[in-house]
Amino acid sequence: MSESGVGAAASARQRQLVERALGEWRGDVAGRVVVVTGGARGIGRSLCEGLLRAGAKVVAADLTWHEAEDFRKHLESEDNGLAVDMDITDDTALDAARDAVLERFGTVDVLVNNAALVSETLFAPTGHRNTLDTTDRDWEVMFGVNVFGTLKAIRRFIEPMRAQHRGSIVNVVSSGVLPVSSGGGYHGLRPWTVEMPYQATKAAVMALTFYLAEEVRSDGIAVNAIMPGHTRASWFDATARAFNEMGIAYFMRPAIPEHLLPISLFLAAQDSAGASGRLYYVPDWNYDHGYGDYATWQDHELPADMEEIYSRLEAATPVYERAGVAHLPFDAQGALYTAGMANLGAQKSWASTGVAQ
Ligand SMILES: NC(=O)c1ccc[n+]([C@@H]2O[C@H](COP(=O)([O-])OP(=O)(O)OC[C@H]3O[C@@H](n4cnc5c(N)ncnc54)[C@H](O)[C@@H]3O)[C@@H](O)[C@H]2O)c1
Numbered sequence: 001m002s003e004s005g006v007g008a009a010a011s012a013r014q015r016q017l018v019e020r021a022l023g024e025w026r027g028d029v030a031g032r033v034v035v036v037t038g039g040a041r042g043i044g045r046s047l048c049e050g051l052l053r054a055g056a057k058v059v060a061a062d063l064t065w066h067e068a069e070d071f072r073k074h075l076e077s078e079d080n081g082l083a084v085d086m087d088i089t090d091d092t093a094l095d096a097a098r099d100a101v102l103e104r105f106g107t108v109d110v111l112v113n114n115a116a117l118v119s120e121t122l123f124a125p126t127g128h129r130n131t132l133d134t135t136d137r138d139w140e141v142m143f144g145v146n147v148f149g150t151l152k153a154i155r156r157f158i159e160p161m162r163a164q165h166r167g168s169i170v171n172v173v174s175s176g177v178l179p180v181s182s183g184g185g186y187h188g189l190r191p192w193t194v195e196m197p198y199q200a201t202k203a204a205v206m207a208l209t210f211y212l213a214e215e216v217r218s219d220g221i222a223v224n225a226i227m228p229g230h231t232r233a234s235w236f237d238a239t240a241r242a243f244n245e246m247g248i249a250y251f252m253r254p255a256i257p258e259h260l261l262p263i264s265l266f267l268a269a270q271d272s273a274g275a276s277g278r279l280y281y282v283p284d285w286n287y288d289h290g291y292g293d294y295a296t297w298q299d300h301e302l303p304a305d306m307e308e309i310y311s312r313l314e315a316a317t318p319v320y321e322r323a324g325v326a327h328l329p330f331d332a333q334g335a336l337y338t339a340g341m342a343n344l345g346a347q348k349s350w351a352s353t354g355v356a357q
Pocket of ligand 1: 037038039040041042043044061062063064086087088089113114115116117118121145149172173174175227228229230231232233234235
């Protein structure tokens with residue numbers, strides 16, 4: 001099959017899996033009121049679009065709608081859609097948004113804590129700064145949004161869930177929080193990706209997930225966390241292009257944001273009698289539930305300049321696959337990526353290069 005034939009087949013398969021997920025959970029999710037923070041763009045917007053198609057009443061809340069005005073208009077034209085201005089670090093804005101949601105839809109069933117600063121938006125466009133090159137202010141800003149902002153949103157939107165003794169909270173974290181063991185003591189899953197203070201904030205939200213889930217179990221509320229994997233969000237193209245200027249491919253081909261839809265629909269349908277207090281890696285969850293491995297969801301509809309970067313890297317990267325895993329272990333991925341970059345004659349790769357300092 002030609003390259004474009006491979007891409008068309010991959011996109012068709014992705015559309016088929018999205019339809020399957022909608023069919024599987026529409027009955028559970030239709031009519032539920034779902035608040036998605038950071039819903040104007042990136043992963044949040046994709047979730048809002050999917051949830052609307054599943055029949056949910058969707059509130060997309062964001063700090064800014066800049067360059068997302070069309071999506072705002074689209075939401076406002078839908079009976080089931082609401083777009084609100086809500087900075088999750090601002091108590092007054094949060095209170096006003098909660099009141100607007102209750103006035104419009106009467107309750108809140110699901111809160112997706114998706115809004116965050118990532119390394120690539122705090123240190124735009126390349127991100128990835130060594131810990132000792134960050135400032136205290138960088139940490140304060142990132143903890144302010146990712147941790148305290150998430151907590152502030154939970155405090156508001158959990159009230160109606162408690163009142164109805166049912167609800168679901170989904171926190172979006174990152175696989176960089178994981179400790180792993182290969183038989184002895186634990187080590188970090190992938191500290192070579194150089195992502196502080198971001199991963200410290202996500203580790204805090206992971207711990208919050210486990211403890212809160214236990215605390216609100218008797219209120220009927222499920223609290224879970226998901227780790228998306230490398231996904232083409234709103235900042236991705238600018239970051240990939242900035243690295244390309246330095247002769248570096250920004251890691252491997254990203255997944256489309258829709259790969260988070262099946263698990264998000266599943267979690268939106270939970271309460272504390274179902275799945276709660278869990279941390280899920282999205283590619284593994286998809287694989288285990290028949291929604292394909294990571295490669296199934298990789299983006300083959302990139303703009304031409306980015307397609308050129310990733311197809312060149314893929315042609316230069318040794319093939320290594322393993323049965324039973326949705327996504328190669330990160331160290332294997334890192335080694336393959338480094339081999340691919342070396343085959344392209346690059347002197348450095350995106351992680352641990354000092355390029356962002
Ligand atoms: N894209 C990935 O590869 C990836 C990987 C792991 C985890 N994540 C997580 O996914 C989530 C979504 O990130 P994304 O990659 O789509 O990034 P993104 O920048 O495209 O989206 C983040 C959204 O959050 C909003 N936001 C930022 N600060 C806010 C605030 N104070 N109040 C309200 N909204 C605010 C932004 O305006 C934006 O719309 C984040 O929690 C991120 O940590 C992403």
